[in-house]
Amino acid sequence: MTVLYEDNHIIIVAKAAGEIVQGDKTGDIPLSDTVKSYIKEKYHKPGDVFLGVVHRLDRPVSGVVVFARTSKALTRLNEMFRTGCVQKTYWAVVQNMPSQPEATLTHYLQRREQNNKSYAYNVERPDSKRAVLDYKVIAHSDRYHLLEVHLHTGRHHQIRCQLAAIGCPIRGDLKYGSPRSNPDGSICLHARSVSFEHPVSHLPIHVVAPAPTTGAWKGFH
Numbered sequence: 001m002t003v004l005y006e007d008n009h010i011i012i013v014a015k016a017a018g019e020i021v022q023g024d025k026t027g028d029i030p031l032s033d034t035v036k037s038y039i040k041e042k043y044h045k046p047g048d049v050f051l052g053v054v055h056r057l058d059r060p061v062s063g064v065v066v067f068a069r070t071s072k073a074l075t076r077l078n079e080m081f082r083t084g085c086v087q088k089t090y091w092a093v094v095q096n097m098p099s100q101p102e103a104t105l106t107h108y109l110q111r112r113e114q115n116n117k118s119y120a121y122n123v124e125r126p127d128s129k130r131a132v133l134d135y136k137v138i139a140h141s142d143r144y145h146l147l148e149v150h151l152h153t154g155r156h157h158q159i160r161c162q163l164a165a166i167g168c169p170i171r172g173d174l175k176y177g178s179p180r181s182n183p184d185g186s187i188c189l190h191a192r193s194v195s196f197e198h199p200v201s202h203l204p205i206h207v208v209a210p211a212p213t214t215g216a217w218k219g220f221h
Helices: 031-042 071-082 158-165 215-220
Strands: 001-006 010-013 063-068 089-096 102-112 117-122 131-140 143-152 189-197 204-208
Touching: 001 204, 010 031, 010 204, 031 063, 063 071, 063 215, 089 158, 089 215, 102 158, 117 158, 143 204
Parallel strands: 063 189
Antiparallel strands: 001 010, 010 063, 089 143, 089 189, 102 117, 102 131, 131 143, 189 204
16 A cells, blocks of 8 residues: 555555455455555554545456545545546556547446346446546557546446447456456556545645556556
8 A cells, every 4th residue: 555645534555466445255354354454553542543445446457545534534635536526547458449539428337236246238228327537548568558548437347347448448358358367457548647636625636646557557667
């Protein structure tokens, strides 16, 4: 875990691919516990440390995660994430070049709980949710293309599902059609940055997480 920003109200860290943000049935130590331990140790806090989980990243994804250190910040950040007041930028490595170097994608996503997967449709379906993102190709390596993605909505597996729907599954993402997995179980999707107004001080916050340096990412350094 790398701390990217911290103050009395929020702490922003870089998550490694493979870490879980919150505890789940695997019983693995979640990132939230690691951050709590860090705060407890650094500030010599007795008793339980308050830490609010504001949003999550899928386990195989790396990058920026924002946590709240006070209940006031948690309430306000929850509302900011819900209403789209937080700008999130992602980087994705794909093997297939999209037909257009930049575009806005709109799909209707249906989530199926039994296999924890979303399915993209061009028209609305029962129980589907509208999903919108912008992408732009920003670099090329010998075999791969690097896309910068901006989300307009926050749907389950949205980037993974929408890029797969245009024939550009993310490197290593077997669930959405990548031909091969990555050796470490990651997928080449990285939450690159977040920008928002601080929930208490109202100052502008912009935090960037360094991209991974292994596997397909190597070609972009």
